[in-house]
Amino acid sequence: MDVPLPLAAPMRDIDADALIRAMGMSARAAAATLAMAPTAQKAEALTRAAALLRDRSADILAANAQDIARADASGMADAMRDRLRLDPARVEGIAAALEAVAALDDPVGRVIDASERPNGLKLSRVRVPLGVIGIIYESRPNVTADAGALALMAGNAAILRGGSEARASNAAIHTALADGIEAAGLPRDAVQMIPTSDRAAVGALLRARGLVDIIIPRGGKGLVARVQDEASVPVLAHLDGINHSFVHASADPAMAEAIVVNAKLRRTGVCGATETVLLDRGYPAAVALVTALLDAGCALRGDPEACALDPRIAPADATDWDTEYLDAICSVRVVDGLDGALAHIAAHASHHTDAIIAEDAVVAERFLAEVDSAIVMWNASTQFADGGEFGLGAEIGISTGRLHARGPVALEGLTTYKWVVRGTGQARP
Amino acid sequence: MDVPLPLAAPMRDIDADALIRAMGMSARAAAATLAMAPTAQKAEALTRAAALLRDRSADILAANAQDIARADASGMADAMRDRLRLDPARVEGIAAALEAVAALDDPVGRVIDASERPNGLKLSRVRVPLGVIGIIYESRPNVTADAGALALMAGNAAILRGGSEARASNAAIHTALADGIEAAGLPRDAVQMIPTSDRAAVGALLRARGLVDIIIPRGGKGLVARVQDEASVPVLAHLDGINHSFVHASADPAMAEAIVVNAKLRRTGVCGATETVLLDRGYPAAVALVTALLDAGCALRGDPEACALDPRIAPADATDWDTEYLDAICSVRVVDGLDGALAHIAAHASHHTDAIIAEDAVVAERFLAEVDSAIVMWNASTQFADGGEFGLGAEIGISTGRLHARGPVALEGLTTYKWVVRGTGQARP
Numbered sequence: 001m002d003v004p005l006p007l008a009a010p011m012r013d014i015d016a017d018a019l020i021r022a023m024g025m026s027a028r029a030a031a032a033t034l035a036m037a038p039t040a041q042k043a044e045a046l047t048r049a050a051a052l053l054r055d056r057s058a059d060i061l062a063a064n065a066q067d068i069a070r071a072d073a074s075g076m077a078d079a080m081r082d083r084l085r086l087d088p089a090r091v092e093g094i095a096a097a098l099e100a101v102a103a104l105d106d107p108v109g110r111v112i113d114a115s116e117r118p119n120g121l122k123l124s125r126v127r128v129p130l131g132v133i134g135i136i137y138e139s140r141p142n143v144t145a146d147a148g149a150l151a152l153m154a155g156n157a158a159i160l161r162g163g164s165e166a167r168a169s170n171a172a173i174h175t176a177l178a179d180g181i182e183a184a185g186l187p188r189d190a191v192q193m194i195p196t197s198d199r200a201a202v203g204a205l206l207r208a209r210g211l212v213d214i215i216i217p218r219g220g221k222g223l224v225a226r227v228q229d230e231a232s233v234p235v236l237a238h239l240d241g242i243n244h245s246f247v248h249a250s251a252d253p254a255m256a257e258a259i260v261v262n263a264k265l266r267r268t269g270v271c272g273a274t275e276t277v278l279l280d281r282g283y284p285a286a287v288a289l290v291t292a293l294l295d296a297g298c299a300l301r302g303d304p305e306a307c308a309l310d311p312r313i314a315p316a317d318a319t320d321w322d323t324e325y326l327d328a329i330c331s332v333r334v335v336d337g338l339d340g341a342l343a344h345i346a347a348h349a350s351h352h353t354d355a356i357i358a359e360d361a362v363v364a365e366r367f368l369a370e371v372d373s374a375i376v377m378w379n380a381s382t383q384f385a386d387g388g389e390f391g392l393g394a395e396i397g398i399s400t401g402r403l404h405a406r407g408p409v410a411l412e413g414l415t416t417y418k419w420v421v422r423g424t425g426q427a428r429p
Numbered sequence: 430m431d432v433p434l435p436l437a438a439p440m441r442d443i444d445a446d447a448l449i450r451a452m453g454m455s456a457r458a459a460a461a462t463l464a465m466a467p468t469a470q471k472a473e474a475l476t477r478a479a480a481l482l483r484d485r486s487a488d489i490l491a492a493n494a495q496d497i498a499r500a501d502a503s504g505m506a507d508a509m510r511d512r513l514r515l516d517p518a519r520v521e522g523i524a525a526a527l528e529a530v531a532a533l534d535d536p537v538g539r540v541i542d543a544s545e546r547p548n549g550l551k552l553s554r555v556r557v558p559l560g561v562i563g564i565i566y567e568s569r570p571n572v573t574a575d576a577g578a579l580a581l582m583a584g585n586a587a588i589l590r591g592g593s594e595a596r597a598s599n600a601a602i603h604t605a606l607a608d609g610i611e612a613a614g615l616p617r618d619a620v621q622m623i624p625t626s627d628r629a630a631v632g633a634l635l636r637a638r639g640l641v642d643i644i645i646p647r648g649g650k651g652l653v654a655r656v657q658d659e660a661s662v663p664v665l666a667h668l669d670g671i672n673h674s675f676v677h678a679s680a681d682p683a684m685a686e687a688i689v690v691n692a693k694l695r696r697t698g699v700c701g702a703t704e705t706v707l708l709d710r711g712y713p714a715a716v717a718l719v720t721a722l723l724d725a726g727c728a729l730r731g732d733p734e735a736c737a738l739d740p741r742i743a744p745a746d747a748t749d750w751d752t753e754y755l756d757a758i759c760s761v762r763v764v765d766g767l768d769g770a771l772a773h774i775a776a777h778a779s780h781h782t783d784a785i786i787a788e789d790a791v792v793a794e795r796f797l798a799e800v801d802s803a804i805v806m807w808n809a810s811t812q813f814a815d816g817g818e819f820g821l822g823a824e825i826g827i828s829t830g831r832l833h834a835r836g837p838v839a840l841e842g843l844t845t846y847k848w849v850v851r852g853t854g855q856a857r858p
Binding site: 032035036115117121123128130131209213214228229232234252255258259261262263266346368369370372373374375376377378379380381383384389390391401402403404406407408416417418419420421422423424425426427428 | 692797802807820835836848
């Protein structure tokens with residue numbers, strides 16, 4: 001979505017590595033201060049930023065109008081244009097989200113565990129910030145505030161790189177955030193924004209090992225895959241959400257219908273949406289279930305046995321089982337009990353969120369134990385896959401990787417720990 | 430250390446990517462079984478392997494003799510030759526280490542935390558294995574057993590790649606381990622060894638994203654740096670241990686002397702050894718401290734103020750503050766109180782282990798809070814930086830990275846978690 005910059009000349013003459021090095025070093029210095037900052041001071045930075053966003057709502061909307069004008073001139077698709085557009089209610093939502101992050105429990109300093117060794121050494125593991133976080137995102141301007149706030153509240157410095165199509169909106173929101181941080185007595189460089197749309201700066205950020213501790217891409221699959229391919233800095237990534245809802249023979253039909261319709265259709269564009277429904281061959285109310293989905297406006301693509309349930313079901317091809325539709329489309333397959341479901345999920349899941357609907361607790365517990373996904377659910381809608389719904393207060397993303405943090409990631413996932421050892425003069429024999 | 434293979438033709442004609450793909454797929458299948466294996470079965474695999482190692486001690490020593498003969502022919506340095514050499518006591522040590530790992534607490538299935546949401550959803554985070562672990566190591570044959578056992582006990586499959594100089598010893602030890610695993614009814618492919626010394630296989634392993642979940646390099650700095658540069662699979666790495674012992678003005682002189690001499694000299698080749706001593710300008714017993722180090726056989730390199738303490742102290746140059754000597758050499762610098770020590774450590778530490786010796790608890794707690802290292806210590810020797818000393822029972826390494834696991838890594842660090850959600854029919858509003 002790189003379009004010509006009408007606001008200022010792009011900094012294509014600047015050395016991208018030098019730019020990122022300078023930003024990384026000031027971020028590292030800011031991170032050292034943030035790591036020691038009291039919870040109240042970090043919270044104050046965010047509540048002050050929220051107040052500034054409200055005060056400057058008109059300016060932010062004017063900046064956004066510039067982005068929208070460029071989007072119109074470039075013929076941007078409606079869905080993307082909608083993600084880009086701000087209005088007074090959305091600005092208020094961004095401000096309120098900052099206040100919500102400010103109210104979260106601060107993980108920094110929390111003791112994970114503690115022990116005393118026979119020689120008297122006292123050990124504890126204490127949560128500390130990760131350090132410097134690079135965040136690369138696409139068109140939604142609210143991510144500037146959300147991601148910056150989450151990084152800061154967990155004691156980290158952040159380097160942001162938003163989509164160039166939102167650059168005026170992002171700059172206005174970022175300025176309010178940085179002003180709020182400064183007003184609270186914290187270093188303005190705690191949250192920086194890369195001041196160029198030159199893609200070379202992204203490459204430099206992805207390779208800034210030692211200056212940047214982790215990269216978090218927020219956006220579509222293309223963005224995430226490109227970041228994973230190019231980065232030498234570790235990446236906390238969210239890839240596909242090819243999620244399954246398995247309806248076991250023992251499922252309560254009314255519950256199964258309510259859960260599956262919700263899991264697929266409540267919002268079709270979210271990563272927690274179900275993409276494949278697996279029907280146990282022994283489930284007696286399969287026709288009613290597919291009818292409910294079809295009647296609710298969902299297109300279905302089935303294996304031959306599923307297609308026999310309703311003439312409106314189109315035949316699935318081999319790619320359907322590996323497709324994240326993010327739309328009112330669902331693949332349906334009839335499987336042979338729990339083992340059939342486990343085999344299908346093992347072969348096709350993206351290890352995001354998978355659910356079983358069953359009254360048989362033994363079967364359900366086997367499903368929960370054996371499905372190797374970040375989130376496994378029993379008798380609940382996969383659409384609950386969300387940091388807010390999990391009580392984390394927010395989320396910076398849902399990790400589909402296996403390392404560091406898995407599933408919804410909020411403040412705790414933006415910290416690491418150190419070992420603190422208190423002795424009384426012990427030397428090692 | 431690649432030398433011509435006398436035992437068998439190297440498989441240079443095999444496609445390295447195809448080899449690693451085949452190994453990765455069978456490892457993934459084995460990992461699914463291991464993830465569900467009861468603790469007792471995993472422990473049995475290791476105790477059976479220990480018994481086989483003892484039974485086959487003569488065969489293992491004969492294999493080792495082949496490696497040693499090649500080492501002699503190639504003119505291998507004595508230190509490396511010593512790491513490679515096995516004797517009956519060392520084989521017994523390897524067997525005993527397997528039994529020790531078998532006795533460790535199994536982290537798999539452990540509940541990290543649990544909560545209930547207002548809508549009745551019950552959430553918990555449960556430890557699960559990481560999956561497939563690639564382990565790349567150098568000359569010590571015991572790593573074959575140690576690393577394979579730790580991976581397995583945490584429910585993972587492992588793909589091992591040892592140094593080609595130890596290939597006969599590694600093959601003999603690996604066969605015993607795989608036989609033990611099979612005898613306990615677990616898949617033999619749970620611990621595989623790359624059957625070629627072709628370096629292309631290492632490259633393929635490092636890029637096997639999706640097949641291999643994490644790479645753990647165990648060896649010198651050169652190996653680790655090369656792995657970090659080439660890998661697209663996440664790496665759990667141990668880099669330098671440029672560790673500091675800071676002697677504050679309030680330190681008890683007898684304690685400071687005992688701790689510093691131990692921290693530097695107990696074993697100079699370990700990663701927890703102190704490499705730089707920082708002396709507070711206000712510490713009254715500085716002469717006695719450097720005298721103790723010098724008299725114990727340690728060469729000292731100091732800044733001008735430290736050099737003035739004893740004529741035997743050589744002037745340090747700028748590289749000394751960033752050098753991991755792993756030898757009876759120590760850099761010494763006089764600093765201006767806690768802040769001087771913190772500034773030096775921030776500029777030169779490798780974030781491994783740093784210690785303060787002080788009676789002033791306020792100063793010590795500031796040091797523990799502000800030093801950003803995996804391990805921070807108060808009144809104890811940095812040589813305690815070790816999984817065994819920390820009560821972990823073993824260690825696969827000490828992570829100097831910030832993500833996933835930091836400091837000594839044992840079984841828990843070889844797991845991740847999943848979110849388990851139990852509902853009663855909840856759909857998301």
